[in-house]
Amino acid sequence: MNMPDFRDLNVFLTGGAGFIGSHTVDELLKLGARVVCLDNFDPYYDRAEKVGNLEFCSTDPRFELIEGDIRDSVLLRHTLRRTKPNIIVHLAARAGVRPSLQDPAGYADVNVQGTAVLLEAAREEGIRDFVFASSSSVYGNQGGGPLAESLPTDTPLSPYGATKKAGEVLCHSYHHVYGMSVACLRFFTVYGPRQRPDLAIRKFVRLALDGEPIPFFGDGSSRRDYTHISDILTGILGAIRWARTSEPRYGIFNLGSAHPISLSELVNMIERSVGQPVQRQMLPLQPGDVFQTYADTSLAEAELGFRHEIEFEDGLREFVRWMIEKRSSES
Ligand code: NAD
Numbered sequence: 001m002n003m004p005d006f007r008d009l010n011v012f013l014t015g016g017a018g019f020i021g022s023h024t025v026d027e028l029l030k031l032g033a034r035v036v037c038l039d040n041f042d043p044y045y046d047r048a049e050k051v052g053n054l055e056f057c058s059t060d061p062r063f064e065l066i067e068g069d070i071r072d073s074v075l076l077r078h079t080l081r082r083t084k085p086n087i088i089v090h091l092a093a094r095a096g097v098r099p100s101l102q103d104p105a106g107y108a109d110v111n112v113q114g115t116a117v118l119l120e121a122a123r124e125e126g127i128r129d130f131v132f133a134s135s136s137s138v139y140g141n142q143g144g145g146p147l148a149e150s151l152p153t154d155t156p157l158s159p160y161g162a163t164k165k166a167g168e169v170l171c172h173s174y175h176h177v178y179g180m181s182v183a184c185l186r187f188f189t190v191y192g193p194r195q196r197p198d199l200a201i202r203k204f205v206r207l208a209l210d211g212e213p214i215p216f217f218g219d220g221s222s223r224r225d226y227t228h229i230s231d232i233l234t235g236i237l238g239a240i241r242w243a244r245t246s247e248p249r250y251g252i253f254n255l256g257s258a259h260p261i262s263l264s265e266l267v268n269m270i271e272r273s274v275g276q277p278v279q280r281q282m283l284p285l286q287p288g289d290v291f292q293t294y295a296d297t298s299l300a301e302a303e304l305g306f307r308h309e310i311e312f313e314d315g316l317r318e319f320v321r322w323m324i325e326k327r328s329s330e331s
Pocket of ligand 1: 014015018040090094114136186196
């Protein structure tokens with residue numbers, strides 16, 4: 001990693017108290033950047049988790065936390081004018097596929113309206129460079145092979161996926177009309193320490209450690225391209241560099257492991273990692289869930305220097321250790 005270019009960087013990062021955001025903050029500070037983080041501590045999961053996520057950076061003088069909402073255009077303009085970032089990394093969102101079926105308008109409000117308000121504030125304050133967190137959910141169901149960015153993405157299966165597609169499209173319009181330089185990153189199921197409590201690996205490991213049955217959706221053949229947070233960070237840093245070239249550009253990049261793991265394999269690996277058998281509670285496939293995610297990462301490798309380095313079972317073992325330590329420190 002080329003360190004010096006990050007020392008001149010002043011990043012405005014939304015969603016920095018969350019899972020991916022807090023790791024991004026830690027990494028940027030480690031590389032010498034200054035980070036202003038905006039997060040509204042959305043109640044989707046426990047505030048204490050998010051406060052804990054910021055434990056390492058909160059005392060760093062190059063870090064500033066603003067508790068506020070990306071839909072607050074006055075706050076945004078005021079903050080951007082005062083802090084003068086040279087790039088915005090926009091990770092704040094209502095995340096989660098299944099809950100978006102219960103509150104589609106709320107998801108659209110934060111993920112689409114919020115992104116539009118932020119892009120407009122960036123334009124007004126002359127901030128050209130922008131990284132946007134999109135998702136593999138934009139692909140919907142598209143057969144068996146790896147998914148390339150060039151595939152059509154007009155048929156997401158959930159309101160969440162639809163809002164992420166809308167965010168990409170909004171970013172493109174700001175690139176086209178105002179010359180903003182935007183990298184949209186399609187994350188494929190991210191895991192690792194601090195993972196969101198609603199996501200399958202964290203839920204399953206918690207249940208396995210408690211000796212409770214794991215919900216087993218469908219016949220176990222659905223597959224996910226689980227991607228370790230440290231690989232995602234390589235992609236985010238690459239995207240920051242990519243967006244900051246002299247000519248503004250727009251690009252969409254998959255960040256995935258390109259090694260999909262089936263639900264059956266996942267549960268078997270969890271059994272091995274926790275060292276005890278787990279019960280499976282058989283349930284039907286859930287509406288809104290895609291059958292498979294499988295990233296073609298060749299574009300991100302060529303353009304962003306992205307690499308998939310953490311093998312899934314190694315990452316899972318590390319995650320189980322983190323969960324055990326977290327639970328023992330809380331008890
Ligand atoms: P997260 O919920 O842990 O983090 C999102 C953060 O955004 C939270 O801290 C939340 O408080 C904040 N936020 C929500 N609404 C806000 C608002 N109106 N104003 C300001 N802050 C707000 O989720 P995550 O897993 O870290 O995901 C980060 C981004 O990556 C999201 O955009 C998500 O859609 C995307 N993504 C994540 C995954 C994954 O597997 N985790 C996969 C694909 C895409």
